[in-house]
Amino acid sequence: MRILxxxxxxxxxxxxxxxxxxxxxxxxxxxxxxxxxxxxxxxxYSAIILDIMLPGLNGYRVCRRLRDQGDSTPIxxxxxxxxxxxxxEALDTGADDFLPKPFSYGVLxxxxxxxxxxxxxxxxxxxxxxxxxLDQAGRTCRRxxxxxxxxxxxxxxxxxxxxxxxxVVTKAELLDNLWDFAASATANLVEVHVSALRLKLGxxxxxxxxxxxxxxxxSGA
Ligand code: CA
Numbered sequence: 001m002r003i004l005x006x007x008x009x010x011x012x013x014x015x016x017x018x019x020x021x022x023x024x025x026x027x028x029x030x031x032x033x034x035x036x037x038x039x040x041x042x043x044x045y046s047a048i049i050l051d052i053m054l055p056g057l058n059g060y061r062v063c064r065r066l067r068d069q070g071d072s073t074p075i076x077x078x079x080x081x082x083x084x085x086x087x088x089e090a091l092d093t094g095a096d097d098f099l100p101k102p103f104s105y106g107v108l109x110x111x112x113x114x115x116x117x118x119x120x121x122x123x124x125x126x127x128x129x130x131x132x133x134l135d136q137a138g139r140t141c142r143r144x145x146x147x148x149x150x151x152x153x154x155x156x157x158x159x160x161x162x163x164x165x166x167x168v169v170t171k172a173e174l175l176d177n178l179w180d181f182a183a184s185a186t187a188n189l190v191e192v193h194v195s196a197l198r199l200k201l202g203x204x205x206x207x208x209x210x211x212x213x214x215x216x217x218x219s220g221a
Contacts, residue, residue, distance in 0.1 A: 001046040001116065002026040006036040006062065007078070008054050016049070019105055020112075033057025040066055040073065041178075042152040044139050046116050047074045049108075050095070052086065060093045067094035068177050070159025072125045072136045074115040078103070129162045130218055132205065148200050153178065157193050161206060161216045170213035 003025045007013040010031065017027045028043065030036035033054045040048060040062075048066075052059035063075055077095040079086040090098040097115055099108060125136035133142045139155050141148045150158065156178050161169055171187040194206055194214060207215045 002028070002043065003112070004028050004030065004036065004039055004043070004045045004048045004073075006030045006033070006049065006054065006059065007051045008032060009051075016105075016108070019109075023109065031055075033059065033062045036062050037065055040071060041069070041156050045073050047076060047112055049076050049078065049112065051078045051080075052090070053080050060089060063090075063093045063095050065177055068160065069156040070127060070134065070136050070163055071156070074118070076108075076111055076115055127159055127162045129165060129205075129216060132162070132201070134159050134162060143201070150197070150200065153193055154197050154200070157190075158197055158201075158206075161214060164216075166215070166217050168209045168213045168215050173213070 001024070003020060005013060005016055005020070005027055007016065007029070008031050013029050013031065017029050020027045025046075028039055028045075030039055031054075033056045036048075036050065036054070037057065050059045050062060054062070057065075059077055063077065066073065066075070075095045075097075077090040077098045079090060079098050079100045087098050087100075096118070097111055099111055127134040127136065131144045134140075134155070135142075136159065139150075139152070141150050141155065141158065157174065160174065160178060171190040174190050175185050175187070197206060205216060207217070209215050
């Protein structure tokens with residue numbers, strides 16, 4: 001089981017990492033929201049423990065972006081205070097559970113185990129478009145029973161589009177939702193990834209709407 005732990009308080013992060021490792025989990029640690037988003041996009045995790053107050057991109061935004069790009073990894077959010085608003089917002093942005101700080105380590109462990117159990121049992125997590133199937137848990141793509149190997153970013157891009165069939169999605173929207181370092185990412189980068197996807201999927205799946213963006217439709221798949 002591989003866990004992503006996102007916590008900027010280094011001592012707490014290290015204590016949790018050591019504890020979870022001792023329980024047999026493989027643990028990756030991110031100290032800010034952007035690293036968390038990058039790691040979660042590149043690697044499949046059984047669960048993500050996500051602090052809300054983070055430098056750069058806060059936990060709510062990380063959670064929202066992951067959900068927007070089709071990532072349904074179970075997320076346990078660490079709320080800074082036991083305020084009801086925090087908890088409501090955590091669940092509204094797509095977190096599966098929350099735990100107010102300070103928490104007992106034993107409670108964290110049991111919540112995490114429950115989340116992983118539930119996650120495995122109840123999430124179909126498969127996006128479909130025509131004969132195209134995207135398994136969000138395993139990050140695999142199949143068409144007509146044939147596996148298509150995609151990079152993490154290609155998968156995220158395709159998942160984003162497939163969840164918006166018949167809707168024109170602009171390059172700016174894709175950049176904003178799928179790239180962490182928006183300042184250095186350009187529309188050209190989106191084009192490069194779309195070209196790579198077309199090489200793997202055929203040119204018909206993702207259509208260009210001139211001057212507007214990209215479009216996938218159920219009939220075009
Ligand atoms: Ca924090």
